[in-house]
Amino acid sequence: MAYPFFEIEPRWQAFWEENKTFRTPDEPDVERPKFYVLDMFPYPSAQGLHVGHPEGYTATDILARYKRMRGFNVLHPMGWDSFGLPAEQFAIKTGNHPREITDENIATFRRQLKMLGFSYDWDREIATTDEEYVRWTQWIFLQIFKRGLAYESDMPVNWSPDLCAVLANEEVEEWRAKGYTVERRSMRQWVLKITEYAERLLADLDGLDWPESIKEMQRNWIGKSEGAEVDFQIGEDKVRVFTTRPDTLFGATYMVLAPEHPLVDKIATPEQAEAVAAYRAAAASKSDLERTELAKDKTGVFTGAYAVNPVNQERIPVWVADYVLWGYGTGAIMAVPAHDTRDFEFATKFDLPIIQVVEPPEGVDWRGYVGDGIAVHSGEYDGLTTAEFKQKITAWLEETGQGVGKVNYKLRDWLFSRQRFWGEPFPLLHCETCGVVTVPEDQLPVRLPAMQDYRPTPDGQPPLARATEWRKAKCPQCGGPALRETNTMPQWAGSCWYYLRYIDPRNSTALVDPAKEKYWMPVDMYVGGAEHAVLHLLYARFWHKVLYDCGVVSHPEPFQKLVNQGMILGEMEYTAYRNAAGEFVSAEQVDDNGMDKRTGEKLMPVKMADADLQKQGDGFVLKKQADIRVVARAHKMSKSRGNVINPDDIVKEYGADALRLYEMFMGPLTQVKPWSMKGVEGVARFLNRVYRLVVDEETRALSAKLSDAEPTREQLRALHVAIKKVTGDIEKMEYNTAISAMMIFVNEAQTWDALPRTIVEPFLLILSPFAPHLAEELWNRLGNEDTLAYEPWPVWKEEFLQEETIEIPVQVNGRLRGRIRVPSAAAESEIIAAALECAEVQPHLAGKEIKKKIYIPQRMVNLVVAG
RNA sequence: GCCCGGGUGGCGAAAUGGCAGACGCAAGGGACUUAAAAUCCCUUGACCGAAAGGUCGUGCGGGUUCGACUCCCGCCCCGGGCACCA
Numbered sequence: 001m002a003y004p005f006f007e008i009e010p011r012w013q014a015f016w017e018e019n020k021t022f023r024t025p026d027e028p029d030v031e032r033p034k035f036y037v038l039d040m041f042p043y044p045s046a047q048g049l050h051v052g053h054p055e056g057y058t059a060t061d062i063l064a065r066y067k068r069m070r071g072f073n074v075l076h077p078m079g080w081d082s083f084g085l086p087a088e089q090f091a092i093k094t095g096n097h098p099r100e101i102t103d104e105n106i107a108t109f110r111r112q113l114k115m116l117g118f119s120y121d122w123d124r125e126i127a128t129t130d131e132e133y134v135r136w137t138q139w140i141f142l143q144i145f146k147r148g149l150a151y152e153s154d155m156p157v158n159w160s161p162d163l164c165a166v167l168a169n170e171e172v173e174e175w176r177a178k179g180y181t182v183e184r185r186s187m188r189q190w191v192l193k194i195t196e197y198a199e200r201l202l203a204d205l206d207g208l209d210w211p212e213s214i215k216e217m218q219r220n221w222i223g224k225s226e227g228a229e230v231d232f233q234i235g236e237d238k239v240r241v242f243t244t245r246p247d248t249l250f251g252a253t254y255m256v257l258a259p260e261h262p263l264v265d266k267i268a269t270p271e272q273a274e275a276v277a278a279y280r281a282a283a284a285s286k287s288d289l290e291r292t293e294l295a296k297d298k299t300g301v302f303t304g305a306y307a308v309n310p311v312n313q314e315r316i317p318v319w320v321a322d323y324v325l326w327g328y329g330t331g332a333i334m335a336v337p338a339h340d341t342r343d344f345e346f347a348t349k350f351d352l353p354i355i356q357v358v359e360p361p362e363g364v365d366w367r368g369y370v371g372d373g374i375a376v377h378s379g380e381y382d383g384l385t386t387a388e389f390k391q392k393i394t395a396w397l398e399e400t401g402q403g404v405g406k407v408n409y410k411l412r413d414w415l416f417s418r419q420r421f422w423g424e425p426f427p428l429l430h431c432e433t434c435g436v437v438t439v440p441e442d443q444l445p446v447r448l449p450a451m452q453d454y455r456p457t458p459d460g461q462p463p464l465a466r467a468t469e470w471r472k473a474k475c476p477q478c479g480g481p482a483l484r485e486t487n488t489m490p491q492w493a494g495s496c497w498y499y500l501r502y503i504d505p506r507n508s509t510a511l512v513d514p515a516k517e518k519y520w521m522p523v524d525m526y527v528g529g530a531e532h533a534v535l536h537l538l539y540a541r542f543w544h545k546v547l548y549d550c551g552v553v554s555h556p557e558p559f560q561k562l563v564n565q566g567m568i569l570g571e572m573e574y575t576a577y578r579n580a581a582g583e584f585v586s587a588e589q590v591d592d593n594g595m596d597k598r599t600g601e602k603l604m605p606v607k608m609a610d611a612d613l614q615k616q617g618d619g620f621v622l623k624k625q626a627d628i629r630v631v632a633r634a635h636k637m638s639k640s641r642g643n644v645i646n647p648d649d650i651v652k653e654y655g656a657d658a659l660r661l662y663e664m665f666m667g668p669l670t671q672v673k674p675w676s677m678k679g680v681e682g683v684a685r686f687l688n689r690v691y692r693l694v695v696d697e698e699t700r701a702l703s704a705k706l707s708d709a710e711p712t713r714e715q716l717r718a719l720h721v722a723i724k725k726v727t728g729d730i731e732k733m734e735y736n737t738a739i740s741a742m743m744i745f746v747n748e749a750q751t752w753d754a755l756p757r758t759i760v761e762p763f764l765l766i767l768s769p770f771a772p773h774l775a776e777e778l779w780n781r782l783g784n785e786d787t788l789a790y791e792p793w794p795v796w797k798e799e800f801l802q803e804e805t806i807e808i809p810v811q812v813n814g815r816l817r818g819r820i821r822v823p824s825a826a827a828e829s830e831i832i833a834a835a836l837e838c839a840e841v842q843p844h845l846a847g848k849e850i851k852k853k854i855y856i857p858q859r860m861v862n863l864v865v866a867g
Numbered sequence: 868g869c870c871c872g873g874g875u876g877g878c879g880a881a882a883u884g885g886c887a888g889a890c891g892c893a894a895g896g897g898a899c900u901u902a903a904a905a906u907c908c909c910u911u912g913a914c915c916g917a918a919a920g921g922u923c924g925u926g927c928g929g930g931u932u933c934g935a936c937u938c939c940c941g942c943c944c945c946g947g948g949c950a951c952c953a
Binding site: 808 | 868870872874876877878879881885889890891892893905906907932933944946947949951952953
């Protein structure tokens with residue numbers, strides 16, 4: 001029978017709540033070290049918690065509980081990223097305020113998180129939709145605005161007429177997949193100048209303790225490239241191109257302008273004008289996606305004009321092609337087909353000349369060679385390396401006024417407005433005489449108006465445009481009439497700074513108290529999904545740097561250490577395929593859409609039980625029909641697939657501690673791993689064994705084996721081995737092996753006739769970060785009155801780890817032949833002697849010359865023999 | 868195409884260059900029980916062998932080393948991200 005987790009867990013949750021066990025004082029003892037451990041806060045969706053949430057949350061909770069026991073002041077908060085499109089969609093459908101559904105969803109999430117026993121300081125709970133929170137989000141925007149980092153711009157946006165909403169680029173695919181249409185439309189937008197921070201956002205990555213892959217993704221996103229801008233003369237006009245390879249100027253055989261380039265119409269010759277105009281029109285109607293997706297085949301049109309290459313006065317033809325982007329660099333390039341893949345494809349297709357100017361290493365074809373080499377056919381520069389050439393030619397361009405060294409970034413400014421209701425209103429007014437005016441700080445927050453209809457206006461104005469009374473305001477500068485801004489901020493806004501508000505969540509005079517900020521920041525451990533690798537983490541870093549420049553925060557980076565948890569997939573599924581005739585079809589004959597590759601027939605997927613399967617090679621086949629291979633895969637959890645695991649169900653059946661422990665035991669935190677219901681049962685059995693160490697299962701009284709006797713050497717050793725392993729593994733967040741060490745301890749402990757309290761109590765302490773309810777309960781049953789949350793963490797002693805004798809494996813020529821048992825203090829010579837004596841080893845030495853005797857202390861003997 | 872991860876028993880996994888497979892699951896056998904559940908004990912990488920023991924084995928092919936899952940070189944497969952950024 002299972003231990004009564006259903007009584008124990010709610011009781012301790014109530015205890016922690018009543019006693020405010022995990023309250024972090026507003027004025028902590030600053031003599032102690034601090035530890036700020038943060039989860040990426042969730043969007044409280046209507047679906048409630050899924051098993052992916054507790055994975056990261058348990059990982060941080062273990063660390064938080066451990067650090068408290070190590071004497072740290074710990075800040076471990078939780079809150080809600082509660083603006084979001086689903087609530088708005090719901091409001092449009094029902095006419096209810098989005099706040100209603102949002103509050104309901106938050107209540108569900110809060111209940112579910114409390115049910116899992118996380119040690120959050122719930123007094124610091126915040127939601128981005130709280131008006132007090134919105135106030136400071138707006139305040140930060142004002143600082144950004146005042147620093148000239150926000151501007152209005154007409155920008156093409158993704159407008160969905162079905163949703164009546166504008167979507168972010170990264171949201172387009174998601175909603176298209178759900179069947180909504182999305183089109184391009186130009187709208188007035190607010191944009192933030194994140195590009196002004198590109199260099200700092202790039203440079204400061206170096207000092208962060210983040211996964212290298214995430215840093216690399218951010219670097220690629222920022223996309224710094226160094227090169228030069230060079231002027232080419234076309235008639236009386238100068239056209240500037242950007243190149244990272246000014247050393248290939250002598251190889252430029254044509255030039256390409258982006259279709260949007262303003263000079264295109266002007267330079268096109270009358271004979272080419274029609275073709276050029278047609279091409280531009282075609283390019284304009286394509287979406288970004290179409291332009292890039294059809295990238296395989298290059299298109300373009302000759303303008304009829306020629307440009308003059310400044311290095312050799314050669315006349316080169318000017319083309320228009322959409323493989324040159326208007327948004328990057330100058331929207332114009334010099335094409336060097338010999339040494340650029342795209343130019344090479346284009347030149348090949350349109351039969352343009354290809355001139356070699358870089359000599360690649362021996363044996364490499366120069367056509368399409370894009371690496372560094374030695375300059376050729378470049379006049380006086382011949383013989384220079386790529387690096388030297390770049391430097392010299394850039395200097396020459398600058399001297400002669402024909403160009404300049406230049407750094408470009410892929411990063412674009414951040415489209416920051418949304419045409420939605422459920423977001424933070426911009427604290428801005430449009431005054432007829434003064435233009436755009438900021439709302440004075442003492443009038444914040446600008447609240448959302450009460451509305452009946454949350455849809456945008458039919459002409460695409462944001463929903464707030466319907467609130468005609470709300471829009472009317474007085475200009476704080478001239479006192480004249482003004483209209484409120486009707487755009488709202490994107491969901492990112494609230495998540496850009498929430499980690500600061502946790503530090504001082506009820507401060508009504510400042511975003512955060514500077515002394516508290518200085519004490520707690522930066523975040524020491526930030527855990528969340530890799531899906532936020534670029535956007536959230538880049539935006540938050542940007543806002544943080546602006547606040548740093550404003551003097552609001554004391555450190556240039558918000559998140560010192562970052563860990564991404566791996567996704568939890570559904571249970572492993574074995575799928576076989578059947579055709580209409582009912583015959584099985586082997587997996588290699590099935591294409592990605594479930595069709596028979598040979599006949600094109602649609603096949604029926606059939607789920608198989610593992611009892612029907614056997615391993616063959618690196619896959620599985622049917623036991624009854626070994627020529628039929630099946631597909632073995634774990635899939636992402638999704639409603640449509642029906643493989644979603646609900647944490648509520650697990651807690652009901654096995655308890656919160658079992659769920660926590662299982663998710664940590666599955667494998668390394670950062671790895672993708674499939675769920676296994678049997679695995680949950682396994683850790684539940686372990687928790688039962690722990691319970692039975694202390695409590696007699698029949699009587700529910702304390703176990704008769706508990707004793708006040710002195711522990712044996714063996715018992716001390718078992719305990720201290722566990723303490724050492726668990727301590728080290730928690731520091732490294734290698735929780736799966738920590739749990740394994742505790743299992744080994746319990747497996748051993750349950751064989752003992754007597755269990756000293758001095759052994760079981762420290763064990764409960766090291767178990768407590770993982771299974772806090774059970775640990776508290778047993779700690780309490782052993783007679784301790786108070787929570788164990790602040791008990792000092794047990795310390796292992798090396799002397800207890802020592803064994804009197806140790807076993808040493810003996811190899812001959814690197815192959816294991818025998819084992820010897822020696823006193824652990826034995827000298828090398830004694831050990832070698834014992835190894836040579838070893839009965840299993842001797843046959844392998846007989847009659848052979850021993851050339852070398854290798855001894856690795858405490859580990860291994862290897863005897864190298866000749867022949 | 869480019870950039871990251873990853874590939875070890877039937878499955879999840881473990882292993883500072885030093886006994887590959889700890890721990891858990893599953894499977895098989897046994898104890899307890901009228902019986903079942905629960906619990907406990909034993910076996911369990913593959914192959915040869917009655918056993919002792921031996922051979923092979925960490926995606927594939929090479930290399931370094933007394934010794935390689937681990938380090939180096941070249942590939943293959945799977946997952947994720949980016950994708951005409953000059």
